[in-house]
Amino acid sequence: MIDSIITIEKALAAAANAFLALPEDKKSDTAKLDAEVLLLACIDQTRTYLYTWPEKQLSHKQHKQFLNMVERRKRGEPVAHIVGFREFWSLPLEVNAQTLIPRPDTETLVEQVLALEITGNISLLDLGTGTGAIALAIASEYAHWKITGCDKVGAAVTLAKRNQKRLNENSRFDNVHFLQSDWFDAFESQKFDVIVSNPPYIEPDDPHLNQGDVCFEPLSALIAQDNGLADLKHIISEARKYLNQNGMILLEHGYNQSEQVSDFLYKMSYKGIKTFTDLSGNDRITVAQWQE
Structure with a gap:
């Protein structure tokens, strides 16, 4: 016993x-x-x-x-909810039931941002930031970038700000700003060099929603209509108005969605479309460039 x-x-x-x-x-x-x-x-x-x-x-x-x-x-109940935190990119992040628990596979998205061949004072937008994991991970590597993270859920923004404040020794994360916004709504005519997102991409009737940790996570952070592609398509379409010339978009998606995501990026006139695999070898991150 x-x-x-x-x-x-x-x-x-x-x-x-x-x-x-x-x-x-x-x-x-x-x-x-x-x-x-x-x-x-x-x-x-x-x-x-x-x-x-x-x-x-x-x-x-x-x-x-x-x-x-x-x-x-x-x-x-997820371990992260029980202990109240989850490590991501070696950063201990507070988590709660209002946000998606950061996954190791999402670190692949951070890796692809770091692999971009861009220099200077880069501006980056993290859509649907949740705990702030992606924005804070990138900020931990690039202190000179101007990073903005947004989420439509006010409780998520509060949590992301709390993570930033707790980690912000020696003003290490002063280059990050979190705010509430439903995707691009709060940005009007602003433009960014890089846009990243890990949006909802699971189909509403996916049986995995009844298994494991996802049972305890907010459905709004998990599911999307149109076979899980609705939010991805919205971001791809709208991002064209918010990306600078030669700006980059990096998206996390389901293991079986890379072809549809790539096809839609092509349809929306993006260039240099490439897909990268996660830790398990599944297609997970698709990257493209915007050229007007």
């Missing part, structure tokens, strides 16, 4: 086994990591500590807190 275990090693093993025994709709592919992240939140230590002191006993308070977290995870 998990309740009788008070050492780090045994607590982790029992929790991981409990996660592996869950039904498919609640099972995690990262049972061991889930257990580690939950326990670390209880003992306030680094991951190295778990392997250095496996026989260390948990206090009654730590053990009780861990058991509570394990039960929440067994009900399918």
